[in-house]
Amino acid sequence: MKKGMILMKKFEEKTTHTEKIYDGKVVKLQVDDVVLPDGETSKRELIKHPGAVGVIPITKENKIVFVEQYRKPLEQSLVEIPAGKLEEGEAPKVTAKRELEEETGYTVREPMAFVASFYTSPGFADEMMHLYLAKNLELVGYPATGDDDEFIELVELTLEEAKQYVKNKRIHDAKTNYAVLYLETLERM
Structure with a gap:
């Protein structure tokens, strides 16, 4: 050049x-x-979009904590990993812990492990999703508070049950499918 x-x-x-x-x-x-x-x-x-985080929460009993909520664009409820948007100036890891606590009532004392970052729909959006793995959860409050306009229900599943939810399309969004695939890969190692 x-x-x-x-x-x-x-x-x-x-x-x-x-x-x-x-x-x-x-x-x-x-x-x-x-x-x-x-x-x-x-x-x-x-x-x-300011970006978002998703958390793959694993209980001490080795169950994955999901939230079920209604998704208006789809006119149906989905089972998903807890997730939320980044607040201005907030580090993704901080958002992950906040969203975990708000949506599930669980927290972690040990650091969450970074899994991956990816664009959710690069054909028309600049949203970057950051995924974290949270193990050895501790219950800090139940029921979870969520946002004022958010109605959610906790669903705890084994990996095998989660894979069945994927098959039945109860889990049908990209971040949660990625999370289940990630856990399946870890299990094989």
Whole structure:
């Protein structure tokens, strides 16, 4: 590469204009006008999200703690690992502990183990999910408080039961499927 050349990202789309559509409590929606790598133009509808965490909580009895809650976009209830969005300036590990306590009534005294980070839907959203493993849970309060507009019920399952929930689509979201697969992989090691 010659000195002074600008390095372009492969397939980069240059934004020429951004129209902010909605600024909500959880997400922001914008439409970007972009120039494609071939010089043509297009529009991209984007969701901006502060990021989130998910926790894979394991009790001393080796049960996985899930929460069941209604998901309005799907018009049904799902069984999921506890999760929540990052607050401004909050480290993911801090969010993970807070969400674990709020949603399940459990806490951990030992540090949670980082599992992975991944984009949830990179085709239209910038949400980054951070997963943590929490073992040897201690009950600090029950029932769990959750958010004011959150109605949840705890579900404790063995890994085999969780795998059956995946088969029956009671567990049917990406982060929880990832968590079950992760635990299954650990079990095989």
